[in-house]
Amino acid sequence: QVQVVESGGGLVQPGGSLRLSCAASGSIFSIYFMGWYRQAPGKQRELVAGIISGGTTNYADSVKGRFTISRDNAKNTVYLQMNSLKPEDTAVYYCKIRISTSYYWGQGTQVTVSS
Numbered sequence: 001q002v003q004v005v006e007s008g009g010g011l012v013q014p015g016g017s018l019r020l021s022c023a024a025s026g027s028i029f030s031i032y033f034m035g036w037y038r039q040a041p042g043k044q045r046e047l048v049a050g051i052i053s054g055g056t057t058n059y060a061d062s063v064k065g066r067f068t069i070s071r072d073n074a075k076n077t078v079y080l081q082m083n084s085l086k087p088e089d090t091a092v093y094y095c096k097i098r099i100s101t102s103y104y105w106g107q108g109t110q111v112t113v114s115s
Contacts, residue, residue, distance in 0.1 A: 009109030022095030034078035038091035
């Protein structure tokens with residue numbers, strides 16, 4: 001049994017910053033992939049940023065230069081530092097992890113960028 005729990009969402013003004021955290025717990029040997037996705041109302045869920053166990057990262061073009069993904073393997077935790085936030089970043093942000101051939105999702109955390 002694996003649990004994935006996100007935290008750190010909230011309301012922020014345009015230009016502000018937020019840091020999301022996602023902690024995995026349970027029967028975990030090694031997490032290969034950890035990533036952040038988001039889904040805005042009426043839109044499909046999209047990949048925001050991902051990081052694999054070796055440290056290689058990838059980002060959606062819309063967040064490059066503003067968001068940074070990192071992970072702490074000892075804590076089975078992934079972070080998303082979001083700077084220079086824009087109203088179009090408003091969405092529910094989900095964490096997804098891959099352990100072997102299985103994928104696990106968190107319940108999501110709301111990020112709202114508004115003045």
